[in-house]
Structures are given as structure tokens and as C-alpha cells.
Amino acid sequence: MSQAHYARIAALYDAFVNTDFDIEFFTSQAHEQGDEILELMAGTGRLTIPIVRAGFRVTALDFSAEMLQILQHKLEAQGLSAELHQADIRSFSLGKQYKQIWIPFHAFPELISEADQTKALERIHAHLLDEGVFICTLHNPIVxxxxxxxxxxxxxxxxxxxxxxxxxxxxxxxxxxxxxxxxxxxxxxxxxxxxxxxxxxxxxxxxLLSKPAFERLFTQAGFEVLKIYGNYDHSAFDEEQSQFLLWVLKKHPGKPDN
Ligand SMILES: C[S@@+](CC[C@H](N)C(=O)[O-])C[C@H]1O[C@@H](n2cnc3c(N)ncnc32)[C@H](O)[C@@H]1O
CATH class of the missing domain: 2.20.25 (N-terminal domain of TfIIb)
Structure with missing residues (x-):
């Protein structure tokens, strides 16, 4: 499990990962889809902070107490606030549904077994409003x-x-x-x-989650595709060339929550 990994490296994470290539993409998604964002695997808030700063209400969830503690300090230092939850995406239960649920930075495949991936997708389905969107960012495994x-x-x-x-x-x-x-x-x-x-x-x-494998998993969990992009500039997905596979999913009507 990666929990021990993030406990070890939390203090170095922001120096290690200080990229901002996806901030504009998520800011425009936030404007397009509206408030009440649940950000999963939020870490130290690389994305959370600019989205909160842009005026959106964000609930940030991560299973690493060490990563969330850094996020909490950053929010306080900047006079910002967000709801933080230390929980595992395979089992979380917040008692609420959201308009948008995001997994940024291609983190979903850190769940390495199909059973864990399915559990997480079912929890996400249960927390998404019927008219909501789930954005799951993946690397294009071929690239x-x-x-x-x-x-x-x-x-x-x-x-x-x-x-x-x-x-x-x-x-x-x-x-x-x-x-x-x-x-x-x-x-x-x-x-x-x-x-x-x-x-x-x-x-x-x-x-290294393949496109057909992820399609099968999210379909079983009750999602269908709204949009798919190959990069954060909203360019079309090209199986051979695109660096990323950015899924914008919605609930399949008729599939009950788990
Ligand atoms: C690559 S980091 C991404 C952090 C942040 N989203 C970013 O863009 O910098 C992945 C994060 O996922 C969290 N994580 C991994 N597995 C998780 C799980 N099963 N439940 C909740 N969080 C998890 C880790 O603690 C870590 O903070």
C-alpha cells in the first residue's frame, strides 16, 4: 500500500511535485459544472489550494494524515478553508452527494487490484449527484x-x-x-x-491500467462517458500519441447506488 510511502515522503512532496499543468483544466471544469467539489487523493493540496482560492467549496479526501496535515497548514497560512477528510477511497462514507468528484494527477491506479478499483468506483458512484460528473485522470498506458x-x-x-x-x-x-x-x-x-x-x-x-479495463470497471460501477480528452488543453484522445486519458464520466441512469 502507498500509505507508508506518503507518510515517508510527505515533507518532501511539494518540493518533488510542484507542477501546475492541470490547474487551468480543473478551474474551467469547476466554473462549468458549479460548486461543491469532492477532490479524492488530494494529498498536500497542489490542486485544492488554487481551486479554493478561485472561490469554490472543496472537500478534500486523502488517507494520508501526513499529506493532509501539510494541506491544513497551507490553507491556514493563506487564510483559506476547505473540509478535509482522512479516509480511504475504497471505503469512504461522507453522508453527502457532490456535483463534481475529481481524482487528479493520475492517482487512481495507485489502487493496484481490480477489487480495490471497483470498491473505490462504487463509493464514488454513491457520492455523486445524479446530474454530477466524475473526472478521473489517467496516464495513457501506451505512452x-x-x-x-x-x-x-x-x-x-x-x-x-x-x-x-x-x-x-x-x-x-x-x-x-x-x-x-x-x-x-x-x-x-x-x-x-x-x-x-x-x-x-x-x-x-x-x-498500468488499460483503456478497455477501465471502461469495463466504470461501466460495471454504473458510469458512462460524457467526454474524454487526451490532454489538459482539451485535445482529443489519440491512443498512440496522447500523454493522458482524461475521463469525464456521469452516472448511467437506472444503476442504483451501492
Ligand atoms: C500522487 S499523490 C497526488 C496528490 C495530489 N492530488 C496532487 O495532485 O499532487 C496521490 C495521493 O493519493 C493518496 N492515496 C493513495 N491511495 C489512497 C487511498 N486508497 N485512499 C485515499 N487516498 C489515497 C496518497 O496519500 C497521495 O496523497
């Missing part, structure tokens, strides 16, 4: 698997607020039978003299 090549890569080389330097190395391998990718992450911190202060290793797994 994503090209970087799963067993090579060690330097993916971050960044100065921290302390003046120290953070290097992050990744090595990814795939089990061909299960399509599970093992991600080996190495975090190194160096001081101004180039002396290593700390080194941390943390493994993570994700499922």
Missing part, C-alpha cells in the same frame, strides 16, 4: 509504459527553502503479467558544500 524501462533517471534537481539541494531519482520496472509498475524513488538532500545530508528510499506501485 506511459515507454518510460518504464528499468533506467535510473534524475527527475528533480531543485533548491529547497533551506538552501539545500534536493535530487530525486526514479527507477521503474513493470511486471508483464500483471501490468503493475514498481517505482523506486530515491530522495537525496545536499548542503551548500555538496555534502549529502540525507538519503531516503521509498517504493511505490501503480497499475
Amino acid at each position: 506511459r509504459e515507454k518510460s518504464v524501462d528499468g533506467q535510473m533517471r534524475l527527475v528533480v534537481n531543485r533548491e529547497l527553502a533551506s538552501g539545500n539541494k534536493l535530487l530525486v531519482w526514479l527507477l521503474q520496472t513493470r511486471h508483464s503479467e500483471t501490468n503493475i509498475v514498481e517505482v523506486h524513488e530515491f530522495f537525496e538532500e545536499y548542503n551548500a558544500h555538496g555534502v549529502m545530508i540525507s538519503k531516503q528510499y521509498s517504493p511505490l506501485q501503480f497499475h
Whole structure:
């Protein structure tokens, strides 16, 4: 499970992942679909903060207390507020339905078994209003698997607020039978003299979820496709070229909540 991974790396996450390529996409979705957003696997609020800042009411859910604590501190420091829940997306129950449910940053396949993916989709179905939309962002597995090549890569080389330097190395391998990718992450911190202060290793797994497999799962869970994009600029999905598979799903009429 990735819970231990995020407990280990929470303090480094914002230095590791400080991209904003999806903020405009989600801001325009928020404007289009309206208020009351449930953001799942929200982490330290990379997306939550700009969406709250844009004036929307966001409920952010994550199973990592360490990641949510950072989000809470960031909200307080900026005079913002959001409802935070520490819960697992396979079993959450908030007693409420939402107009929009999002899983940003291609995180859904961190649930690696079909049973877990199904449980999460059923919970999402139960929390979505009949007229609501569920946005699930995935990598396009055909393009994503090209970087799963067993090579060690330097993916971050960044100065921290302390003046120290953070290097992050990744090595990814795939089990061909299960399509599970093992991600080996190495975090190194160096001081101004180039002396290593700390080194941390943390493994993570994700499922290289194929398009037909996800289609089958969300159909069984009671969803159907409203829109599908190949990137955050709303471009059409191209199986061979698109980096992402951005699903905008709605409830299939007639399928009761679980
Ligand atoms: C790649 S991070 C993405 C964080 C944030 N959405 C972002 O865009 O930076 C994935 C997040 O999913 C959370 N997560 C993984 N499995 C989960 C589960 N089963 N239930 C709830 N949260 C989970 C992790 O704790 C982590 O914060």
C-alpha cells in the first residue's frame, strides 16, 4: 500500500511535485459544472489550494494524515478553508452527494487490484449527484509504459527553502503479467558544500491500467462517458500519441447506488 510511502515522503512532496499543468483544466471544469467539489487523493493540496482560492467549496479526501496535515497548514497560512477528510477511497462514507468528484494527477491506479478499483468506483458512484460528473485522470498506458524501462533517471534537481539541494531519482520496472509498475524513488538532500545530508528510499506501485479495463470497471460501477480528452488543453484522445486519458464520466441512469 502507498500509505507508508506518503507518510515517508510527505515533507518532501511539494518540493518533488510542484507542477501546475492541470490547474487551468480543473478551474474551467469547476466554473462549468458549479460548486461543491469532492477532490479524492488530494494529498498536500497542489490542486485544492488554487481551486479554493478561485472561490469554490472543496472537500478534500486523502488517507494520508501526513499529506493532509501539510494541506491544513497551507490553507491556514493563506487564510483559506476547505473540509478535509482522512479516509480511504475504497471505503469512504461522507453522508453527502457532490456535483463534481475529481481524482487528479493520475492517482487512481495507485489502487493496484481490480477489487480495490471497483470498491473505490462504487463509493464514488454513491457520492455523486445524479446530474454530477466524475473526472478521473489517467496516464495513457501506451505512452506511459515507454518510460518504464528499468533506467535510473534524475527527475528533480531543485533548491529547497533551506538552501539545500534536493535530487530525486526514479527507477521503474513493470511486471508483464500483471501490468503493475514498481517505482523506486530515491530522495537525496545536499548542503551548500555538496555534502549529502540525507538519503531516503521509498517504493511505490501503480497499475498500468488499460483503456478497455477501465471502461469495463466504470461501466460495471454504473458510469458512462460524457467526454474524454487526451490532454489538459482539451485535445482529443489519440491512443498512440496522447500523454493522458482524461475521463469525464456521469452516472448511467437506472444503476442504483451501492
Ligand atoms: C500522487 S499523490 C497526488 C496528490 C495530489 N492530488 C496532487 O495532485 O499532487 C496521490 C495521493 O493519493 C493518496 N492515496 C493513495 N491511495 C489512497 C487511498 N486508497 N485512499 C485515499 N487516498 C489515497 C496518497 O496519500 C497521495 O496523497
